[in-house]
Amino acid sequence: MGASSTLGVLVDTNILLYVYDRIDPFWKVINFLDYKPRFYVHKQVFNELSTLEGRNRNSFVMNARIRLARTYLDIHKSFWEEIDCCSELxxxxxxxxxxxxxxxxxxxxxxxxxxxxxxxGIGIIFLLDKGKIIKSFYPI
Known part of the structure; x- marks a missing residue:
């Protein structure tokens, strides 16, 4: 892809919930870029996982998604770091x-x-078709 190896990727909550569908989001990006960027998980993403858990107490599937997302982050803790900026938003x-x-x-x-x-003016990476294809767009 020709991108800089110092590229950082900020992961949104919904991407982490795909782990339940047997999608490994970090490795999807690594395979797409042909190198391992630094991943960041915002403090607000952890807050959002907790909020979702509270709202969906009776949903087995959603709670399983949340548990697996947290387990995934724990297993891959060397891949990412927590970031806490603009957390008042x-x-x-x-x-x-x-x-x-x-x-x-x-x-x-x-x-x-x-x-x-x-x-x-912020670039994005996203999954298509249940995570089988990864795409990226950069603002012009």
């Missing part, structure tokens, strides 16, 4: 603010977040 706005400030790509499948990121 709601999750999507905090991700946009952080990505802009630190020149990070956002890894998300959230349609609105992708659109907003590109509009303000």
């Amino acid at each position: 709601e999750t999507d706005k905090a991700l946009l603010c952080t990505a802009k400030k630190y020149n990070l790509l956002i890894f998300t499948n959230d349609r609105e977040l992708k659109k907003e990121a590109l509009k303000i």
Whole structure:
């Protein structure tokens, strides 16, 4: 892909929930880029996982998704670091603010977040078709 090996990737909550579907998001990006970038997980993403857990107490599938996302992060803790910037904002706005400030790509499948990121000059990476294909776009 020709990108810099110092590239940082900020991971959104919805990407972590794909682990339940047997998708390994970090390795999808590594295989796509042909090297291992530094992954970042925002403090707000952890807060969002907790909020989802609280809202979906009776949903076995959602709770399984959340548990697996947390387990995945624990297993791959050497791949990522937590970032806490713009945490006074709601999750999507905090991700946009952080990505802009630190020149990070956002890894998300959230349609609105992708659109907003590109509009303000932030590159994105996302999955298509249940994670079988990974795509990226950089603002022009």
